[in-house]
Amino acid sequence: xxxxxxxxxLPLRWHSFFHPREVEQEIKEELCAHLEQQINQNIAKxxxxxxxxxxxxxxxxxxxxxxxxxxxxxxxxxxQDFVQDLRYSFRQLRRSPGFSALAILCLILGIGxxxxxxxxxxxxxxxxxxxxxxxxxxFAVAGMVEGKRIDGLSWPDFLDLRRNCTLCQDAxxxxxxxxxxxxxxxxxxxxxxxxxxxxxxxxxxxxxxxRGFEAGEDVGNxxxxxxxxxxxxxxxxxxxxxxxxxxxxxxxxxxxxxxxVAPEGFFGTFIGRAMQFWVPASMEETFDGxxxxxxxxxxxxxxxxxxxxxxxxxxxxQQQISTIAARLQKTYPATNRGxxxxxxxxxxxxxxxxxxxxxxxxxxxxVVAFVLLIACANVGNLLLVRSFVRRHEMSVRxxxxxxxxxxLRQLLTEGLILAALGTAGGFLMAFWCRGLLVMLLPKGxxxxxxxxxxxxxxxxxxxxxxxxxxxxxxxxxxxxxHLDVAGPLKAESGGLVGRSRSRIRSGLVVLQVxxxxxxxxxxxxxxxxxxxxxxxSPGFSTTRVAVTGVSLVAAGYDAPRAKAFQNELIxxxxxxxxxxxxxxxATTPLGYICCSSSPIAVDGYQPSPDEQPEVEYNQxxxxxxxxxxxxxxxxxxxxxxxxxxxxxxxxxxxxxxxRYWRGQDPIGRRLQVKNRSLRVVGVAADSKYESMAETPxxxxxxxxxxxxxxxxxxxxxxxxxxxxxxxxxxxEVHALDPNLPLYEMITxxxxxxxxxxxxxxxxxxxxxLGGLALLLAAVGLYGVMSYSVAxxxxxxxxxxxxGADARSLLRLVISRGLRLTTGGVILGAxxxxxxTRLLGQLLYNVSPRDPLxxxxxxxxxxxxxxxxxxxxxxxxxxxxxxxxxxx
Amino acid sequence: MSxxxxxxxxxxxxxxxxxxxLQPLNGWAISQRLKQISSxxxxxxxxxxxPALHKLEHRGWIRAQWKSSENNRRAKFYSLTPVGRxxxxxxxxxxxxxxxxxSGIVQLKEA
Numbered sequence: 001x002x003x004x005x006x007x008x009x010l011p012l013r014w015h016s017f018f019h020p021r022e023v024e025q026e027i028k029e030e031l032c033a034h035l036e037q038q039i040n041q042n043i044a045k046x047x048x049x050x051x052x053x054x055x056x057x058x059x060x061x062x063x064x065x066x067x068x069x070x071x072x073x074x075x076x077x078x079x080q081d082f083v084q085d086l087r088y089s090f091r092q093l094r095r096s097p098g099f100s101a102l103a104i105l106c107l108i109l110g111i112g113x114x115x116x117x118x119x120x121x122x123x124x125x126x127x128x129x130x131x132x133x134x135x136x137x138x139f140a141v142a143g144m145v146e147g148k149r150i151d152g153l154s155w156p157d158f159l160d161l162r163r164n165c166t167l168c169q170d171a172x173x174x175x176x177x178x179x180x181x182x183x184x185x186x187x188x189x190x191x192x193x194x195x196x197x198x199x200x201x202x203x204x205x206x207x208x209x210x211r212g213f214e215a216g217e218d219v220g221n222x223x224x225x226x227x228x229x230x231x232x233x234x235x236x237x238x239x240x241x242x243x244x245x246x247x248x249x250x251x252x253x254x255x256x257x258x259x260x261v262a263p264e265g266f267f268g269t270f271i272g273r274a275m276q277f278w279v280p281a282s283m284e285e286t287f288d289g290x291x292x293x294x295x296x297x298x299x300x301x302x303x304x305x306x307x308x309x310x311x312x313x314x315x316x317x318q319q320q321i322s323t324i325a326a327r328l329q330k331t332y333p334a335t336n337r338g339x340x341x342x343x344x345x346x347x348x349x350x351x352x353x354x355x356x357x358x359x360x361x362x363x364x365x366x367v368v369a370f371v372l373l374i375a376c377a378n379v380g381n382l383l384l385v386r387s388f389v390r391r392h393e394m395s396v397r398x399x400x401x402x403x404x405x406x407x408l409r410q411l412l413t414e415g416l417i418l419a420a421l422g423t424a425g426g427f428l429m430a431f432w433c434r435g436l437l438v439m440l441l442p443k444g445x446x447x448x449x450x451x452x453x454x455x456x457x458x459x460x461x462x463x464x465x466x467x468x469x470x471x472x473x474x475x476x477x478x479x480x481x482h483l484d485v486a487g488p489l490k491a492e493s494g495g496l497v498g499r500s501r502s503r504i505r506s507g508l509v510v511l512q513v514x515x516x517x518x519x520x521x522x523x524x525x526x527x528x529x530x531x532x533x534x535x536x537s538p539g540f541s542t543t544r545v546a547v548t549g550v551s552l553v554a555a556g557y558d559a560p561r562a563k564a565f566q567n568e569l570i571x572x573x574x575x576x577x578x579x580x581x582x583x584x585x586a587t588t589p590l591g592y593i594c595c596s597s598s599p600i601a602v603d604g605y606q607p608s609p610d611e612q613p614e615v616e617y618n619q620x621x622x623x624x625x626x627x628x629x630x631x632x633x634x635x636x637x638x639x640x641x642x643x644x645x646x647x648x649x650x651x652x653x654x655x656x657x658x659r660y661w662r663g664q665d666p667i668g669r670r671l672q673v674k675n676r677s678l679r680v681v682g683v684a685a686d687s688k689y690e691s692m693a694e695t696p697x698x699x700x701x702x703x704x705x706x707x708x709x710x711x712x713x714x715x716x717x718x719x720x721x722x723x724x725x726x727x728x729x730x731x732e733v734h735a736l737d738p739n740l741p742l743y744e745m746i747t748x749x750x751x752x753x754x755x756x757x758x759x760x761x762x763x764x765x766x767x768x769l770g771g772l773a774l775l776l777a778a779v780g781l782y783g784v785m786s787y788s789v790a791x792x793x794x795x796x797x798x799x800x801x802x803g804a805d806a807r808s809l810l811r812l813v814i815s816r817g818l819r820l821t822t823g824g825v826i827l828g829a830x831x832x833x834x835x836t837r838l839l840g841q842l843l844y845n846v847s848p849r850d851p852l853x854x855x856x857x858x859x860x861x862x863x864x865x866x867x868x869x870x871x872x873x874x875x876x877x878x879x880x881x882x883x884x885x886x887x
Numbered sequence: 888m889s890x891x892x893x894x895x896x897x898x899x900x901x902x903x904x905x906x907x908x909l910q911p912l913n914g915w916a917i918s919q920r921l922k923q924i925s926s927x928x929x930x931x932x933x934x935x936x937x938p939a940l941h942k943l944e945h946r947g948w949i950r951a952q953w954k955s956s957e958n959n960r961r962a963k964f965y966s967l968t969p970v971g972r973x974x975x976x977x978x979x980x981x982x983x984x985x986x987x988x989x990s991g992i993v994q995l996k997e998a
Binding site: 001002004005006007008009012013026027029030031033034036037038059060061062065066069070071072073074 | 913914915918932933934937938939941942944945946947948950953960961962963968969970
């Protein structure tokens with residue numbers, strides 16, 4: 001409309017909106033006046049009173065409709081109609097509280113699950129780092145060994161990458177490290193990051209106090225003992241001291257000057273953990289031990305990121321970075337042969353929890369979409385049942401002059417109310433569910449949970465709400481389309497089930513059964529997989545072995561002192577009754593940081609031209625295999641005498657023997673490791689090293705004393721409880737040095753549990769949602785069956801009168817239900833065969849098409865179907881033929 | 888029931904505007920005038936007249952005032968607004984163009 005028109009129109013709309021009754025009255029009055037004048041004219045023409053009235057009424061046939069059309073023509077009524085619809089809908093929904101509650105509950109579950117998962121996906125995979133700028137252009141950088149295995153990067157390689165990558169705006173290092181924090185007279189373990197000096201500038205985070213790092217602070221060896229602390233640490237440990245800058249804090253027993261405090265809500269750049277401090281790379285040795293690594297191209301300890309320039313794609317950047325890596329291979333063959341560099345989007349970051357949670361979340365997205373669909377189908381079905389009940393009401397409204405558009409609007413309004421309540425409830429549910437995510441991560445302190453219910457999640461939920469409104473509003477509307485004014489008014493009682501209605505209803509049930517069958521299969525596969533992971537032997541005993549560590553690096557122990565300490569502690573612990581054996585080892589299997597790896601050479605094994613044999617190893621003390629319960633297949637274990645002065649020795653595992661010695665006894669043979677020559681003295685059985693899901697890998701052990709680590713893990717095989725073992729170890733450690741703190745002590749079983757926790761959570765979530773979907777589908781099926789039984793009482797009564805017994809009626813109804821289910825299951829099975837491949841990464845030793853699982857899902861579905869049909873069927877069998885036929 | 892024919896549907900608005908351009912009238916008088924002028928050919932039922940009036944009022948082309956009629960009853964009198972006058976001119980021009988074109992076609996002699 002033009003502006004001039006609005007000048008006249010607006011006051012009218014205003015009036016219609018605020019005084020609807022008055023307007024209605026005026027329309028009536030106007031039409032009455034017209035009738036009156038018509039009657040007068042008719043009388044004047046010589047008709048009788050009665051005739052004049054009737055003729056006038058005829059000329060205004062359908063007075064109520066004319067009124068309605070007049071008020072429809074007054075456009076201002078849109079809002080007013082909406083308010084009216086809203087009131088009416090509320091009344092309708094209140095009238096059938098059971099239906100409304102069920103429908104809203106379905107939607108809460110459907111929408112809530114979606115909102116929760118979306119907030120996780122967004123918080124963990126897409127924008128995992130609060131306060132960090134332009135995360136969409138951040139990519140994780142990892143080294144690749146022979147194009148398959150992921151490794152860290154060395155500092156010199158990183159510098160070369162940063163210098164030569166012209167498509168990268170920035171490149172920065174952030175490697176997670178534990179540290180001992182000395183507070184007063186005791187020490188505490190905390191987590192922080194070793195970063196390149198450009199870290200804070202590159203991520204666009206400004207410390208709220210002091211400064212970030214300056215260029216050059218990441219150069220040199222232990223030359224810049226400065227630290228930026230987290231807001232959390234500043235608040236809690238330093239009580240928010242405003243004069244904090246310039247004070248010192250001992251980290252790993254080295255005094256560091258506090259130069260900055262990070263802003264609130266900044267947790268660093270490691271998914272699943274809140275960093276407490278940041279130190280420059282030059283301080284690396286303080287936290288890692290094991291020598292100065294900033295000039296060592298073979299020390300791959302770095303986890304890093306690049307930010308690409310705007311408009312650069314990952315493929316373009318990868319191409320350039322691959323060229324750089326190829327050049328490094330050529331220039332430094334000794335350290336870089338066979339090594340590439342790859343970049344990954346944040347949700348595929350190989351070195352933090354994104355890697356373990358990504359696949360789970362991907363599956364979750366699909367699962368919750370299914371749950372929502374099933375919920376919608378269910379609510380749609382419920383609405384259909386109701387729309388049959390309300391058929392009469394609808395026809396009356398149509399007859400009274402309501403336009404079909406108005407009826408449709410009414411149905412959509414009801415859908416909107418349901419969806420809005422469902423969304424509100426779902427949002428609350430998502431809010432509570434955020435905490436569930438903790439379970440995905442290994443337990444520990446300083447957890448940080450991404451997954452805020454921010455604007456984006458809100459927008460997504462509102463979008464879902466509108467979508468749901470459309471779906472559940474239009475399903476019953478599809479059916480009022482076939483409503484004709486006269487039909488229901490004539491045939492008062494039910495019994496004539498429209499074909500299209502029953503087709504829609506059956507279609508919805510088939511859809512539900514299909515989707516829930518897919519979820520059922522998925523959940524069963526994951527369950528089976530978890531079962532296999534948990535029942536797989538890790539290759540070492542888990543129950544009676546405890547593992548801990550003594551914080552020697554932080555206490556300033558050098559190698560000779562540490563060596564003496566370790567030997568003495570072993571001797572002391574071995575004398576304690578109840579402790580069967582103890583052994584140090586550089587790493588514990590299934591830990592966050594796995595073992596070192598080294599290029600190897602074996603006499604008589606000819607690697608292919610582009611292969612550089614590289615095998616992971618562990619430095620272990622005497623009696624390690626016995627302590628962990630790893631069987632020794634032949635040869636001997638290491639002894640105290642295998643020290644730095646003795647000939648170098650190694651123990652290889654079975655897979656390594658099979659691969660590099662082709663199954664022949666390797667004992668006494670030579671193994672070249674990092675250009676040192678080792679003699680094989682034993683063969684150990686295979687066990688799990690990095691993850692429970694891995695296939696047997698070649699692996700070897702070297703004596704700790706010949707490749708020394710200052711701070712190895714301590715493994716204890718004991719008959720005592722964990723508590724008393726802890727007390728014993730603490731007592732013995734303090735007898736040697738009262739100031740030494742002990743790391744957390746756990747059993748190896750706990751270690752295994754932590755390593756498999758993410759699959760456990762995936763299974764828990766998917767099977768919970770799968771169960772939910774199944775329940776919803778059962779409710780849907782029950783609804784359809786009991787409805788169709790109610791509709792066909794006449795037919796059933798007739799059958800009974802003709803001699804059918806209760807049993808055959810029972811069979812009849814159940815077989816109808818089964819027929820519906822069969823369709824759904826067949827479709828579901830076909831879809832599941834195609835879809836379960838998505839689970840690939842989450843499955844261990846289970847084929848995504850495992851026939852046993854499909855069979856089990858089929859049986860479950862059949863049982864559910866039969867039980868959903870049982871009650872309606874029983875009711876059908878109780879039909880009283882005499883009464884039905886009389887009615 | 889009271890649905891006007893398609894031809895009238897499109898032109899009813901214009902007819903009403905034209906009638907009101909001459910003088911303000913109430914609904915009944917408009918219906919009488921319509922019948923009179925078109926000699927009942929168009930068959931505008933009273934049922935479709937009123938929704939049309941309300942629609943035009945809401946578009947700002949006509950406005951209504953309650954006045955007492957000759958027999959001292961309250962009646963709603965419609966009159967043309969300046970915007971309505973413009974609209975009428977537009978529609979009339981349009982109508983003339985279309986009807987000229989159509990009659991031109993209709994009068995074509997068959998070969």
